[in-house]
Amino acid sequence: MSRILxxxxxxxxxxxxxxRKALACAAALDPGGADLAVLGSAAEAAAEEGRRxxxxxxxxxxxxxxxxxxxxxxxxxxxxxxxxxxxxxxMPASSLGRDVMPRLAALVSGVMIxxxxxxxxxxxxxxxIYAGNVRLTVRARPEAGRLVLTVRLASWPAAGERxxxxxxxxxxxxxxxxxxxxxYIGLEEHTSERPDLQSAKRVVSGGRALGSAENFALLEGLAxxxxxxLGASRAAVDAGYAPNDLQVGQTGKIIxxxxxxxxxxxxAIQHVTGIKDARVIAAINKDPEAPIFKxxxxxxxxxxxxxxxxxxxxxxxxxxxx
Ligand SMILES: Cc1cc2nc3c(=O)[nH]c(=O)nc-3n(C[C@H](O)[C@H](O)[C@H](O)COP(=O)(O)OP(=O)(O)OC[C@H]3O[C@@H](n4cnc5c(N)ncnc54)[C@H](O)[C@@H]3O)c2cc1C
Numbered sequence: 559m560s561r562i563l564x565x566x567x568x569x570x571x572x573x574x575x576x577x578r579k580a581l582a583c584a585a586a587l588d589p590g591g592a593d594l595a596v597l598g599s600a601a602e603a604a605a606e607e608g609r610r611x612x613x614x615x616x617x618x619x620x621x622x623x624x625x626x627x628x629x630x631x632x633x634x635x636x637x638x639x640x641x642x643x644x645x646x647x648x649m650p651a652s653s654l655g656r657d658v659m660p661r662l663a664a665l666v667s668g669v670m671i672x673x674x675x676x677x678x679x680x681x682x683x684x685x686x687i688y689a690g691n692v693r694l695t696v697r698a699r700p701e702a703g704r705l706v707l708t709v710r711l712a713s714w715p716a717a718g719e720r721x722x723x724x725x726x727x728x729x730x731x732x733x734x735x736x737x738x739x740x741x742y743i744g745l746e747e748h749t750s751e752r753p754d755l756q757s758a759k760r761v762v763s764g765g766r767a768l769g770s771a772e773n774f775a776l777l778e779g780l781a782x783x784x785x786x787x788l789g790a791s792r793a794a795v796d797a798g799y800a801p802n803d804l805q806v807g808q809t810g811k812i813i814x815x816x817x818x819x820x821x822x823x824x825x826a827i828q829h830v831t832g833i834k835d836a837r838v839i840a841a842i843n844k845d846p847e848a849p850i851f852k853x854x855x856x857x858x859x860x861x862x863x864x865x866x867x868x869x870x871x872x873x874x875x876x877x878x879x880x
Pocket of ligand 1: 765766767793794806807808809810822823826827828829832842843844848
């Protein structure tokens with residue numbers, strides 16, 4: 559039996575990328591494999607996906623009714639019953655994970671460590687504080703109890719497919735219990751043709767320099783050619799050029815794409831905090847002294863209104879995207 563339990567998160571019948579990242583963190587904790595608990599109406603489909611992921615020892619499946627939409631007040635008491643079998647319980651540090659896991663930690667009197675970026679040993683972890691500027695090493699005392707961990711999304715690769723046979727599925731997650739005391743009112747979801755910013759491999763991000771929402775749309779063509787998500791600086795969001803959920807940085811999303819293209823973004827520390835795990839950073843800025851060039855791997859000095867359409871044309875000529 560595995561010592562580690564990962565709580566799955568589903569979106570439109572699929573496991574989230576964050577779930578796979580939590581599984582990668584679990585593999586660093588115990589290469590022997592982790593159990594994966596899947597709750598909610600998407601559980602059947604997601605369990606099928608989960609049992610084919612490397613490092614999954616068993617999938618624990620629950621009743622499909624009662625867990626949707628996911629409320630921490632419903633999930634945590636059920637997970638507390640499952641947690642009794644494990645030394646550590648992990649979940650992605652997503653909105654749901656941040657909501658569920660502190661409750662779970664309280665219910666099991668566990669040791670909560672948030673945003674785990676690295677596993678040093680089974681009780682010692684690295685995590686960041688002060689907007690990523692200070693790295694902490696934290697150790698949970700052996701006698702302190704069960705570990706309840708959230709996994710920093712920008713720090714882990716997604717666990718891939720397994721080579722051998724699919725993992726077994728057991729249907730033993732109990733029903734939700736009692737009155738949760740909270741009521742679900744509704745969800746307003748921003749939909750976009752572009753990939754999800756948090757998990758995209760490429761991101762084209764715009765800053766204040768775009769000057770208007772109409773001009774911000776200029777980035778869509780480039781993003782489409784590259785199959786990239788759109789992002790924005792806080793200045794662009796505050797000015798209403800881009801929706802709030804596109805904000806990258808300390809008070810926005812922390813992302814780790816393979817390629818990040820910063821267009822008309824100065825490179826303030828609060829913005830850079832959100833992209834320092836990006837593999838390649840390219841910057842377009844008309845000011846050669848802009849701080850973004852200090853961290854950029856590739857820099858283009860010039861007017862974005864000339865460079866972006868030229869880049870798009872060059873990609874078209876090269877037959878990249880459509
Ligand atoms: C507590 C706190 C939290 C914050 N959190 C965040 C956060 O999460 N994310 C975030 O982004 N910011 C955050 N900020 C704000 C941050 O400090 C900056 O103000 C913001 O990032 C600046 O956005 P910007 O680079 O788009 O704008 P600016 O700093 O105004 O930069 C615009 C850049 O565009 C260039 N430019 C202008 N015209 C052109 C052109 N035609 N072609 C090419 N380049 C051009 C300029 O040279 C300049 O470098 C936070 C601030 C605080 C205090």
